[in-house]
Amino acid sequence: MKARVEAFRHAFRGARVLVTTQPHAKFHAVASLVVVLAGFWCKLTTLEWALIVCSISIVWLSEAMNTALEFLADEVSLEWRERIKHAKDVAAFSVLAAAIGAATIGVLVFTPYVFGRS
Numbered sequence: 001m002k003a004r005v006e007a008f009r010h011a012f013r014g015a016r017v018l019v020t021t022q023p024h025a026k027f028h029a030v031a032s033l034v035v036v037l038a039g040f041w042c043k044l045t046t047l048e049w050a051l052i053v054c055s056i057s058i059v060w061l062s063e064a065m066n067t068a069l070e071f072l073a074d075e076v077s078l079e080w081r082e083r084i085k086h087a088k089d090v091a092a093f094s095v096l097a098a099a100i101g102a103a104t105i106g107v108l109v110f111t112p113y114v115f116g117r118s
């Protein structure tokens with residue numbers, strides 16, 4: 001039980017490191033809050049909430065993995081290395097792909113509430 005609690009503490013410490021060291025994560029935090037508040041305001045359906053929660057989770061997941069990889073890569077070498085460039089660029093793409101997917105879902109879910117259903 002103590003080990004479980006300790007694991008949670010490590011995970012929450014990771015969240016704090018992510019938000020305090022990464023400007024993009026601060027942006028994700030604000031965007032997540034705005035989207036959740038908008039969701040309550042629009043009274044989203046259960047399925048719409050599921051889509052929004054999945055989108056937000058995937059963006060946080062990709063940002064966290066990207067950041068973890070950057071920390072490890074910088075530990076390996078701060079000199080220019082082609083494979084580090086590939087690794088960081090691919091990881092950065094995962095954040096971009098998640099953000100594009102989340103934005104698309106956001107538009108699909110919220111458009112009918114903003115412009116009405118046709």
Ligand SMILES: Nc1ncnc2c1ncn2[C@@H]1O[C@H](COP(=O)(O)OP(=O)(O)OP(=O)(O)O)[C@@H](O)[C@H]1O
Pocket residue numbers: 024066070077078079080081082084085088089092
């Ligand atoms: N050691 C390195 N060798 C080669 N290219 C690197 C190296 N470090 C960083 N880069 C290049 O610079 C880019 C930015 O890397 P950096 O570590 O500064 O991430 P960042 O600016 O925090 O990116 P993100 O916005 O994804 O968090 C990488 O995507 C990569 O193209």
